[in-house]
């Protein structure tokens with residue numbers, strides 16, 4: 616695969632997923648179709664889909680969500696978080712960046728990864744509403 620950026624950039628910007636699919640991924644999560652959303656992103660990166668479970672993880676009982684590499688599982692402290700695109704995509708980044716038992720990203724990059732999807736979703740939403748382009752000064 617041709618990489619425009621370094622591997623780290625490639626991951627933190629979510630570059631394996633096109634803008635249209637990024638927007639769709641966020642919409643699917645909001646709609647409660649998290650499994651389909653995980654599949655689109657994992658397929659784009661050629662990775663298996665992580666499991667998703669509701670429950671607390673020892674030593675991380677205060678965390679909203681935790682990715683446990685040993686189990687390739689994202690644990691959510693509450694079921695309702697399955698509809699939170701930021702949390703799901705942040706944890707999914709950890710899943711994508713684990714290989715050979717090592718994590719190659721940071722919390723900051725996990726946030727950037729999640730935000731790159733949310734940005735596509737918001738821009739697409741505004742486009743649909745006709746709020747971008749020459750007449751966008753209604754927001755000034």
Ligand SMILES: [Zn+2]
Pocket residue numbers: 705706709722725
């Ligand atoms: Zn994290």
